[in-house]
Amino acid sequence: MTDPSPIAGLHAATAELDAPLAVVDLAALRANAADLVRRARGVPIRVASKSVRCRAVLEEVLGSDLTASGGFAGIMGYALPEAIWLVRQGARDVLLGYPTADRAALAELAADPLLLDSITLMIDDTDQLDLIRAAVGDKAAVRVCIDVDASLRIGPLHLGVRRSPIRSPEQAARLAGAARRRGCNVVGVMTYEAQIAGLPDTNPAVRLVKKASATEILRRRRRVLDAVRNEVGELEIVNSGGTGSIEVSISDPDVTEVTAGSGLYLPTLFDGYRNLAPRPSMYFALPVLRRPAEGIATVFSGGYIASGPAGASRVPKPVWPLGLGLIGTEGAGEVQTPLTGSNGLHIGDRVWFRHAKAGELCERFTQVQLVDADGKRTPVPTYRGEGQCFG
Numbered sequence: 001m002t003d004p005s006p007i008a009g010l011h012a013a014t015a016e017l018d019a020p021l022a023v024v025d026l027a028a029l030r031a032n033a034a035d036l037v038r039r040a041r042g043v044p045i046r047v048a049s050k051s052v053r054c055r056a057v058l059e060e061v062l063g064s065d066l067t068a069s070g071g072f073a074g075i076m077g078y079a080l081p082e083a084i085w086l087v088r089q090g091a092r093d094v095l096l097g098y099p100t101a102d103r104a105a106l107a108e109l110a111a112d113p114l115l116l117d118s119i120t121l122m123i124d125d126t127d128q129l130d131l132i133r134a135a136v137g138d139k140a141a142v143r144v145c146i147d148v149d150a151s152l153r154i155g156p157l158h159l160g161v162r163r164s165p166i167r168s169p170e171q172a173a174r175l176a177g178a179a180r181r182r183g184c185n186v187v188g189v190m191t192y193e194a195q196i197a198g199l200p201d202t203n204p205a206v207r208l209v210k211k212a213s214a215t216e217i218l219r220r221r222r223r224v225l226d227a228v229r230n231e232v233g234e235l236e237i238v239n240s241g242g243t244g245s246i247e248v249s250i251s252d253p254d255v256t257e258v259t260a261g262s263g264l265y266l267p268t269l270f271d272g273y274r275n276l277a278p279r280p281s282m283y284f285a286l287p288v289l290r291r292p293a294e295g296i297a298t299v300f301s302g303g304y305i306a307s308g309p310a311g312a313s314r315v316p317k318p319v320w321p322l323g324l325g326l327i328g329t330e331g332a333g334e335v336q337t338p339l340t341g342s343n344g345l346h347i348g349d350r351v352w353f354r355h356a357k358a359g360e361l362c363e364r365f366t367q368v369q370l371v372d373a374d375g376k377r378t379p380v381p382t383y384r385g386e387g388q389c390f391g
Contacts, residue, residue: 007283007320007352013375019287019350020301022365022382024057027373028281029264033061035277036263037071039246044073044257046095046239049082051261053362055089056370056380061264066091076239076259079390080105080121082383087118095145095188095237096122097259103135110136120145120187120237124164126178133182144179145188145237146172148224150217163192169220169227176231188237189228191221192259193245214248225254244273262358268317269306269356282368283319284361285350289336296327297345302337304364306356313356320352321345363389 010023036045052058055066063069066089074093077083080100087094099122100106109115120143123129129144136142147164166172176186193214221240229235238256241249243263249255262270265282290298306314315332318324323341330338339351355361362368366385370378383389 005320005322009375010283010371011285011320011350011352013371013377014285014369017369019285020365022282022284022361022368023377024054024265024368024370025281025283026060026370028266028279029057029060032264032266032277032279032281033070033072035279036243036246036260039250039275040071040258040260041250042071043250043255044068045071045246046074046076046257046259047072047264048076048078048097048242048259048261049086049359050076050078050097051243051358052264053359053383054368054380055086055383055386057264057368058086062091064090067093073257076261077119080109080119082388082390083119084108084115085388087115092118094118095120095190095239097190097192098122099124099128099147101128101131103131106132106135109142110140116140116142119143122147122190123175123179123184124148124166126175129179129182129184132184138183140183142184143187144184145190145239146175146179146186146228148172148189148191148221150191150193150221150240152216161192167220169223172224173227173231176228180232186228186232186235188235188239189221189225190237190239191217191224193217193241193248214245214251218252221252222254243270244276247275265358267306267355267358267361269313280354282358282361283352283354284316284365285352286337288342288345288347288349288351290338291342291345291347292338295343296338296340297342297349297351298336298338299351300337301335302332302353303334304355304361305332306360308357316353316355318351318353324351 061072076097077094078097080102083094123144124147149164149167179186238254240255241258243260246258249258266280270276286299286302288297289300304316308314324339327338362382365382367379367381
């Protein structure tokens with residue numbers, strides 16, 4: 001009987017390769033990209049590079065020029081050296097998702113008109129503006145976007161991530177004015193609703209929080225945008241959301257673009273979302289090295305723990321063959337990982353896993369195998385494989 005799992009095809013396509021290895025199922029990746037575009041309903045999707053970390057995959061959705069294609073437009077980078085590298089590869093619209101304190105990279109930005117035109121820095125503090133101005137000098141007109149805190153506050157409760165200190169319309173307008181007076185071009189505002197985009201729809205309480213948060217940020221964002229526009233004029237960018245909150249973001253007519261990246265790979269942290277198809281596209285395989293006891297097989301490496309709060313949700317998940325599990329007292333190890341339920345596995349066999357977070361797996365591999373629907377595979381370098389490490 002033919003194994004119906006999509007991993008069986010990936011396993012066959014890479015049979016002659018030694019593990020560890022990482023694979024992207026191209027058919028699943030393309031279907032996920034199409035689903036993101038469908039959900040965005042015509043609103044451009046900016047690709048979060050931290051959730052991809054492979055130039056070939058960025059080209060798959062943005063085109064060979066890394067700029068815009070088929071509903072996707074622009075990159076949200078996570079480091080200024082990364083943004084500079086991407087522009088050198090052809091990208092012409094990179095919005096940093098986070099502030100930078102890299103003075104050498106800022107000086108490089110200021111010295112190149114193409115970089116100045118293609119990269120937008122993120123700010124949320126006047127001290128950042130002072131650092132930028134000191135690094136770039138008096139003449140460079142740097143593009144900046146204001147990061148506005150989109151968390152939900154109910155009394156003393158803070159529901160969301162700790163990002164920007166800018167929250168009110170007055171704070172945003174003051175920062176926009178300070179940026180303008182320092183010679184920066186204020187071109188955008190970003191609101192990232194992590195408590196909506198980053199929480200699975202696991203229970204009614206979570207869904208209630210998401211609904212309340214969506215209502216609150218919709219009202220507050222409009223006031224923030226009015227205040228910033230009164231200070232600096234019209235904006236090019238009003239960025240919002242993530243893979244898990246596209247529908248919420250596009251409901252606001254002020255939003256000019258949404259951000260998504262994890263939705264291309266669909267790692268395990270997105271398994272509980274009702275609005276996402278269960279179609280993971282990225283896997284990794286590890287070889288069996290030992291059989292220490294009946295029902296236990298030990299694979300090489302595997303301790304690819306995802307960032308965030310330490311816990312079971314951050315560890316890799318064995319998914320093929322079926323029925324395997326981590327051992328609670330050992331988990332996923334630095335150089336070996338024992339698995340239970342492994343009867344039938346032999347030395348040299350491969351076990352397939354999924355990672356908890358998108359993109360981070362690429363920091364463990366120098367290349368990934370792109371496997372198409374016909375089983376043809378193409379090895380492509382990750383950021384690491386191209387000699388790039390941006391932190």
